Amino acid sequence: MTGQELLDLVLDEGSFTSWDGPVDHTGEDERYQRDLESAAERAGTDESVLTGRGLMRGRPVAVLVNEFRFLAGSIGQAAARRIVEAVRRATAEGLPILASTASGGTRMQEGTPAFVHMIDISRAIMDHRAAGLPYLIYLRHPTTGGVFASWGSLAHITIAEPDALIGFLGPKVYEMLEGRPFPPGVQTSDNLAQRGIIDAVVEPGLLPELVDQALSILVDPATGSTRERRTDPVVRRRSTWESIELTRQPGRGGVRDVLRHGSDVTVRLQGTEKGERDSAMIVALARLDGQPCIVIGQDRTKQTPASPMGPAALREARRGMRLANELGLPLVSFIDTPGAELSAKAEEGAIAGEIARCISLMSTMKVPTVSVLLGQGCGGGALALLPADVVVATENSWLSPLPPEGASAIVHGDVDHAAEMAERQKVSAIDMFEAGSVHHLVAEPDDDDPESFGRAVAAEVATRLRERAAIPG
Structure with missing residues (x-):
């Protein structure tokens, strides 16, 4: 040609x-x-x-x-x-x-x-x-x-x-x-x-x-919403442990469903541009319910004990953060991880440093930011994408320093007290909302499905982005 x-x-x-x-x-x-x-x-x-x-x-x-x-x-x-x-x-x-x-x-x-x-x-x-x-x-x-x-x-x-x-x-x-x-x-x-x-x-x-x-x-202005928000107040319908188990179900909606059903246009990016790629992290340009943004999101379907989220995934996330700052687009992060990789390879790949750098960059972004606690939020790998102007959480999502089983092992010497530890540590999204760490909750009805879930989350994010855009400066 x-x-x-x-x-x-x-x-x-x-x-x-x-x-x-x-x-x-x-x-x-x-x-x-x-x-x-x-x-x-x-x-x-x-x-x-x-x-x-x-x-x-x-x-x-x-x-x-x-x-x-x-x-x-x-x-x-x-x-x-x-x-x-x-x-x-x-x-x-x-x-x-x-x-x-x-x-x-x-x-x-x-x-x-x-x-x-x-x-x-x-x-x-x-x-x-x-x-x-x-x-x-x-x-x-x-x-x-x-x-x-x-x-x-x-x-x-x-x-x-x-x-x-x-x-x-x-x-x-x-x-x-x-x-x-x-x-x-x-x-x-x-x-x-x-x-x-x-x-x-x-x-x-x-x-x-x-x-x-x-x-x-990158160029066209935002458009109006075409998806319906869930505006009903979220009440505590399940125990914390029941919510944790629900977020671990294989059929639960995730970041892919938000992009598939909640974005008008999506352009996937991949890699760190430095010879690294980790499928646990999605980086994309998107129009979530009409709102142009950069998306970084942990894909739970790609995280397994054999292939956990490694340092390269966090470096990919930082690429998305830099793009958002440079292009003047809002940044939306989706948190859904059973935890970052724990191995000698991850240590040599600077896993702790990458968590720190993500937190510091997320905390100092120059554009509007929304983070979404989508499901599992385990450890530093989850915290890395949490800092934002606005934090949204789905009803059953949670955030903890360790898996509840790990906290139980440290405190009790066994994993049998995991449910008790989850309650004591107040890891649930509803606990975080009551403490002020989460600003908005998205309800999850019993008959929820991945498509409805994805559309509702996108509509909530778009609402928060419109609110941020209306703030002078």
Whole structure:
């Protein structure tokens, strides 16, 4: 796919306006001049980058697209200046940037003078992000070298073409330098997605829909509620132990049900961007009952004794917190965990430090925050996502420093007093509400089901977000 074909695919028909001025390659040696002329004839472009402005489903956006047919999409000085000028203009005009790479990296014919321009590109993009403006990127085949190590790795959302070669080191260069081929399957978009380095792999034909969904959360205003809140007062209908046992039932609603039934649009992100991924944590852009937000949530269905929530899950949560701060979107956290991983591996992965860093970041967020005690809330792994402007809890949810069985073992030397310890420690959501640690409760009728549960929780969260949005400043 050429750069122009990609623009035609994603942008509204006839909406693209180029920002590209003439390039100046005077002073280059004769051989390089011939290479540039041949590249322009072959690619139909004057450089390896196309920039401009267009509409994406009616929304104004800036675009920045590599053209691989022009000297393998390599970035020389003229192309780098074009990128920087386009990013600066997008920032000045308050436009989201949609970018797409397909490049072998820095242009070897221009050497170090071109290479150092990667710093200018990275600085411009980080200034754009600091302005609270979205930056989305689509990595096409191939994306390598300095392009992947600069503007290809700095987006809020990073997706890639299926089966694309994506990596820092070109495999041919490695083979020539090392005398052996690079291990197969490493530098592929699918592997990077599995490793949590990029967010998703998407066919080009599905790209417009995904971009539209992302922008509907990042750019479009909030809309009215379409889901019904449960406004009946919550009364104590069960013992604390009965509630605990209910939250441990496999069919109980969780964060996936809130997103499935309570969100108008959801765009999942994955990984820490640093080669880690833990399915125990969900990070997503969402519109919970019409309210755009960033969601971080513990997925109880993915937490088992064999695969508990580890340090990487909390690092993923912190990625969501940073995104919310940077993009100016409210943060909603969902707590539902039998406890964080307890192992030598978790200790070496800084589990305690990650809990502390989550608590500190949650406690100092610059955007409205709502935390939801959804079910089980066991230990520091649960506390890590609790600090918020508003704390909501479902009727049967609970929070404790240890599982009640563990508290019983410490106090009584057995696990037989778990129910008694749960009552004594006042772990239930209703106890927390009466103590002021929880601000709002969501009722759970006896005939509740995951869909109704998810819709009711989303409606409650959206109500609290609307209240926060109405507070000046």
